[in-house]
Amino acid sequence: MPILQNLREAVIKGQASQVKILAEAALDEGLSPQDILDQGLIAGMKLISDRFRNNGIYVPDILIASRAVHAGMHVLKPYLIQCGVKLPDRVIIGTVAGDLHDIGKDLVVMMLRGKGLDVIDLGIDVEPEEFVQAATVHHPKLLAMSALLTTTMPVMAATVQSLCLKGLRQQVKVMIGGGPITPEYSRTIKADGYAPDFRLAAKEAMRLLGYPAAG
């Protein structure tokens, strides 16, 4: 598909307005939002990651590419969160303190909203106290954390501990995910659930909230 190839190239070059135009054109051509996301935006970001690993590009290049990915995600958002039902359950989500990576987290947010859940997104760089404060105020049934850096993973453990100390742990399920996170780590910090990607994150969230395992 040349349009998806052009989209990947625009992501790599960090051309946000071009990414927006191409994502819209791909939709007009009848491509599915899933394919545009997977084979265009995420595939472009994967190529960027490979180049970064091989020292071919630098952090500012990734930052510019990330903005381009967000521009594309903005176009796809209404299609990915199309949802007829509204569920009563509230979810609080954020990328943990010290961590600025939000593309994966934002995809998880879209998928959860697509399931009809009421999602409060605390954004990036969220301290354990902020998660706890939000849990106290908003009474979520699920608290979801994302971390992309090995150095920020311990913030997840600290957040679980803070929830325990405030007596909130029994009232809220905890789900974690992100590049370095494993099921073992999830068990170690006594989280309730883990998902390796944004689609499975939506499934896992529904399981934790007690909905039947469908779709």
Ligand code: B1M
């Ligand atoms: Co950074 N970065 N970065 N970075 N960055 C990684 C994560 C890294 C693996 C690159 C590398 O070295 N190969 C590496 C981490 C190494 C490690 O800790 N083991 C790294 C580093 C080192 C850094 C800096 C320290 C670099 C520096 O400054 N020298 C710095 C740290 C800044 C900080 O956070 N304090 C940094 C900065 C940045 C940018 C700001 C430039 C940019 C982020 C911009 C943004 O997000 N708005 C950035 C990016 C883009 C990346 C890579 C290239 C791509 C990440 C991404 O968006 N992928 C990344 C390389 C890589 O991951 N291979 C890298 C696409 C996205 C769809 O996938 O985010 O993995 P991902 O999300 C997945 C799953 O993880 C999962 O679902 C998503 C897809 O299905 N998921 C969840 C995510 N959250 C979930 C939550 C869930 C469930 C699933 O439940 C709650």
